[in-house]
Every structure is written in C-alpha cells, then in structure tokens.
Amino acid sequence: MNETRKPRVATVSLAGCFGCHMAILDIDERLVGLMQAVEFDRSPLTDLKTFTRRCDIGIIEGGCCNEENVHVLQDFRRNCDVLIALGQCAIMGGLPAMRNAIMQSDAPLRECLEEAYITGAYIRNTTHQIPNDPALPLLLDRVYPCSEVVEIDYQIPGCAPGGDIIFETLSSILAGRFHGFSRDSFKFD
Amino acid sequence: MxxxxxxxxxxxxxxxxxxxxxxxxxxxxxxxxxxxxxxxxxxxxxxxxxxxxxxxxxxxxxxxxxxxxxxxxxxxxTPHLNKLRRDLVEMLFHEGNHLCPICEASGNCELQAMAYRLDMTAPTRFPYLQPSRTLDASHPDIALDTNRCISCGRCIRASQDVDRKGVFGYVGRGIHRRVAVNADDLASTDASIEDAAIAAGTCPVGCIIRKRHGFATPIGERIFDKGPIGHDIEDKRRE
Missing domain, CATH: 3.10.20.740 (Ubiquitin-like (UB roll))
Known part of the structure; x- marks a missing residue:
C-alpha cells in the first residue's frame, strides 16, 4: 500500500515580486537532483493554477495584500502537509507592508492609492480614477504576513533567501531532519 | 589601582x-x-x-x-538568558517598523546583528504593532526615520554629554515613550553632521541617516558581514 512516490511540491507567489522563485533557481546544478527527487504540482513553474492532488510541501512567496491572496493561501493550507514561508514578504509582509504605516495617515490604503493613481507628481492616469474593475481582487486594509492568516510550519528568511539556505532547508525537510538554521546561514536582507 | x-x-x-x-x-x-x-x-x-x-x-x-x-x-x-534576550529583540522588531530589505542600515544594524547572534530566524510570534511614525528630513545633512527607532537613547546621551547640546530627549511614558528632537523639527535645532550624536555607530539602527552617505558601502561588505556582533570583543580573548 505504501508504494514509494516522490514528494509533491507546490509553490505560489502572493504579494511578492517573484524574486524568491528566482532565488530557487540559485540552487544551481543541485536543482537537477532536487527535481528528480520531487514532483511539482500547482506552481508557476508548471503553470498549474489548481491542485491536482494533495501535496507534501507548499512554498509560499509574499504576504497577503488582497482577498485573492488569502483564498490562495487558505487553499495551500488545505492541500499541503507542510507550508514553508519563503522570504521576508511571506514572513513579515516585506516591501508591500510599507503601505501599512504611511506616516500620520488615518487611511493609509486610501492615501497610497490616491498618490499612486491620482495625486502623484509623475502620474499619467487619463481616467483620473483609482482602478475599480470588479475583476480586480479587493485590497485588504493592510498587508498581512502569512502566519497571521494560516499556520506556517517553516520560515526561510531573506530578501531573497540565498540558494544555499533554500537548498539546505528543502533537503533537510524532505529528509525529515530539519533542526533550524545555523547562525551564519541566514540574512534578513 | x-x-x-x-x-x-x-x-x-x-x-x-x-x-x-x-x-x-x-x-x-x-x-x-x-x-x-x-x-x-x-x-x-x-x-x-x-x-x-x-x-x-x-x-x-x-x-x-x-x-x-x-x-x-x-x-x-546560558540558553535561558539568550532566550530572554531573543524575546526582547523580537519584541523590538514587532514594536517598530523594521523592514530590513529596504533599510539602508542593513548589515550595519546592531538590532539586526543581535537578532542574527541570538538565532532569531524570523519574528512572527507576536502581532506587529506597525505604528505610524514620522520621517523628519528637514535638516540639510541628516534625516530621521523614527520607524526604525528602538528608543535606546544613545543619541540622547551623546548629544547631552558629548556634544553638550541636548538635541534629542525622551517624551511620553511607558510604551508611548519615544525619542524626540528638542524643536519642531531637526532643522530647527542646532544639530550638525559633526555631532557625536549623529556620528556613524551612535544610532544602532537606521533611524539617524546621514544624507548622501547611503550605500557608500555595499551590502555584503558591511560591519556585521565581517563577523557576528561582539566578535571584536571576543577576538581579544582568542589572541
């Protein structure tokens, strides 16, 4: 019954810049061995938009800035045994979270959108409106770290995390022997 | 003696x-x-x-x-003391807006280096307070980004005791205690880029910013890229 199968991995970029996905490529030639050891399911790498099966590991890049991010993250939690937050945005909001604390503003989201689309000095927006197409996901009041939305099992710090720390962490989690990071292996920047 | x-x-x-x-x-x-x-x-x-x-x-x-x-x-x-210290550092990360990826002090920052030394891989155990704090760029040579201030008071003591100026001081009480400048803004004080309070290394984080010095040293070649915080003291013992 317990036939050996490859661990299944899913990845997604929420409110991130895809830099952490790029950082996965920094694993370099070790990627070949890793690709043989695992099978990718839902991921921008496979272009699968939904889960085909339950996955062992879900890798999340970016925090939650809109309702779609929250739905996708909850879908990952439902379909993955282990969730890994990859990079500072997933861990603590990162750059998008700058909009949470726009100084002295009672409505930082409104102020952010008005500056971006209406009042900014270098804006050429012929509609003079904040985009409001119903197809656009609703923005959240602030940007949330993944761990404030669902339970996160592991976090790999960095912006973006280096190839070595991603490889070491993924390999040791796959082997079931992850015991934290060594002091000189991680950075927040 | x-x-x-x-x-x-x-x-x-x-x-x-x-x-x-x-x-x-x-x-x-x-x-x-x-x-x-x-x-x-x-x-x-x-x-x-x-x-x-x-x-x-x-x-x-x-x-x-x-x-x-x-x-x-x-x-x-001891593991117990280092855990207490890690909790203190973690709470400082939650109390202010400490976004290492966008901070000019990253790599020179003592708060960040202390987090590395105390094995704080990611601060997520407490809610982020995400306070709304001021940025004071009024002074021609100095900017203050108080989002990053940890209220250590090093600039206050340097300004009072070394510079004899008193540019900075504490205001408020308890969790509301903040470091403030002794005027409407920094440009209205007698702060100067020559002050010990402004000198590199006095502010442990990226709150006091010396204008036009940013990124003079690239990330990767900064103070704590050369070794963990405290290694200069610990090296004395190894010699």
Missing amino acids: SGTGFSFTIDGVAVAAEPGQTIMEAADAAGLYIPRLCDHEGLRHQGGCRVCTVKAGGRSVSACTQPAAPDLVVENE
Missing part, C-alpha cells in the same frame, strides 16, 4: 576587575561579550534595553550598570 583589584567569574571564567567597574566593562576587557543595545562605548550607561541582562549571584541584573563585586558568580551565555 594595583592591589585593589579583585576577580569574579563569568560563566566559570575568572575575570579581573577594579572597584567601580561594571560587570560589562570588566567582561569587555577580558574578551567576554555580553550582548547589549543601549550601551555604547564612550557614553554613560543607561540599563534601558535589558538585552545585557545576566544572572549575578542568581539575580537578574543589567550588566552595563551593575558594579562587579569580588567573587561574584555571573551567568552570561
């Missing part, structure tokens, strides 16, 4: 001290690093951040203010 010296132990290592020396001063001279954030060489001790908390004779004290005493038994590098 010879003849009046005495010795005590830190983590079982005998350390020589003179009367009046604090535990931290004696430890620094002996090449034993006690983590600290609000204490800075050349400034009077404050004992505010409590990151330097050690067990002296079984009691928790701040090593930067507690005088060394003969035959005192001090615990410093």
